[in-house]
Amino acid sequence: MYRLIKPIFFQFDPExxxxxxxxxxxxxxxHFPLGKTILRSxxxxxxxxxxxxxxxxRFKNPVGLAAGFDKNGEYVEALSDLGFGxxxxxxxxxxxxxxxxxxxxxxxxENSALINRxxxxxxxxxxxxxxxxxxxxxxxxxxxxGNIGKNKNTPNEDAVNDYVKCFDRLFDxxxxxxxxxxxxxxxxxxELQEKEPLTLLLKTLQERNHKxxxxxxxxxxxxxxxxxxxxxxxxxxxxxxxxxxxxATNTTIDRSGLYNAAEHATETGGLSGKPLTQRSTEVIxxxxxxxxxxxxxxxxxxxxxxxxxxxxxxxxxxLVQLYTGFIxxxxxxxxxxCKELVN
Ligand SMILES: Cc1cc2nc3c(=O)[nH]c(=O)nc-3n(C[C@H](O)[C@H](O)[C@H](O)COP(=O)(O)O)c2cc1C
Numbered sequence: 444m445y446r447l448i449k450p451i452f453f454q455f456d457p458e459x460x461x462x463x464x465x466x467x468x469x470x471x472x473x474h475f476p477l478g479k480t481i482l483r484s485x486x487x488x489x490x491x492x493x494x495x496x497x498x499x500x501r502f503k504n505p506v507g508l509a510a511g512f513d514k515n516g517e518y519v520e521a522l523s524d525l526g527f528g529x530x531x532x533x534x535x536x537x538x539x540x541x542x543x544x545x546x547x548x549x550x551x552x553e554n555s556a557l558i559n560r561x562x563x564x565x566x567x568x569x570x571x572x573x574x575x576x577x578x579x580x581x582x583x584x585x586x587x588x589g590n591i592g593k594n595k596n597t598p599n600e601d602a603v604n605d606y607v608k609c610f611d612r613l614f615d616x617x618x619x620x621x622x623x624x625x626x627x628x629x630x631x632x633x634e635l636q637e638k639e640p641l642t643l644l645l646k647t648l649q650e651r652n653h654k655x656x657x658x659x660x661x662x663x664x665x666x667x668x669x670x671x672x673x674x675x676x677x678x679x680x681x682x683x684x685x686x687x688x689x690x691a692t693n694t695t696i697d698r699s700g701l702y703n704a705a706e707h708a709t710e711t712g713g714l715s716g717k718p719l720t721q722r723s724t725e726v727i728x729x730x731x732x733x734x735x736x737x738x739x740x741x742x743x744x745x746x747x748x749x750x751x752x753x754x755x756x757x758x759x760x761x762l763v764q765l766y767t768g769f770i771x772x773x774x775x776x777x778x779x780x781c782k783e784l785v786n
Contacts (some may be wrong), residue, residue: 444541445773482524498660498687506529509764510590526777536748537608539567549707575616589617597782625666625693645684660687667692688739691722716767720745730760749783
């Protein structure tokens with residue numbers, strides 16, 4: 444079915460198609476007679492062998508939706524019907540911001556890839572917190588991660604305050620946190636991956652990480668473009684600050700994985716999809732080996748098939764996420780991966 448629809452979607456601007464599709468999906472979930480049941484029976488999968496507990500949270504399956512797809516937490520329930528074991532919302536910033544000028548998302552079909560320079564377009568943490576509060580009041584079973592960042596206009600010296608604001612505001616309504624310092628589309632953000640500012644940021648969040656006896660797992664999302672020395676630092680920092688784990692990886696600024704001079708290949712932004720598959724798996728393996736599996740890793744980057752997911756799990760990931768593979772392969776990919784994992 445998706446094979447028939449995809450060529451039509453791919454005729455139009457990717458960001459417009461994204462909004463068109465998720466809005467229809469939400470409407471179908473909420474208003475179409477038996478919509479929820481139809482979606483769940485087509486895409487969702489419940490098998491005991493897929494369940495797992497990671498950083499103290501129970502996941503119905505290990506395949507999640509990566510950050511950036513539902514930045515404002517508007518579609519969590521409908522997306523959960525598509526079989527995802529968890530949904531990561533955001534990246535959210537303290538204040539709403541429009542993001543970069545359009546167009547800012549590009550398809551590279553010859554490479555099964557996307558380049559994006561969205562720039563953290565989002566409606567701000569207050570709006571997201573209210574929405575998630577309403578969701579949690581209705582349904583506590585969906586595992587939701589909150590991916591947090593800083594506003595574009597906040598200088599790096601004040602970045603900690605932005606992360607703290609988002610952290611405090613979302614504490615009661617998310618199951619885990621992701622500290623995003625790896626997006627290539629906010630000028631200077633990736634400098635926060637350096638040892639000193641990163642340690643300060645994570646320590647500050649960890650100090651606040653308790654409320655009514657609850658401690659939320661905090662994960663750090665890293666870029667695939669870090670050197671081995673920088674990855675060694677990441678292992679040290681995770682151990683030193685005691686955060687729960689790492690998400691590897693965000694999009695890449697490297698273009699060497701593009702196997703031809705495709706249209707849009709020279710656009711500025713983060714590259715995702717198949718050209719990232721191998722590098723992100725390498726980063727997972729390196730972190731897992733260097734740390735002696737000291738902390739869980741969520742593996743993300745170029746998962747387009749069940750084998751890609753298995754490779755990341757075998758390299759040391761405890762859970763996986765996807766975004767670009769979902770666009771190219773369609774919603775059926777989640778169930779296909781889950782079925783293969785059971786086998
Ligand atoms: C259009 C788009 C927007 C994204 N926005 C975010 C974001 O806001 N925060 C974030 O941490 N990652 C963001 N990502 C990165 C994805 O979460 C993921 O780490 C990356 O795309 C690699 O996975 P994939 O190859 O399965 O897409 C975005 C990716 C895309 C394609």
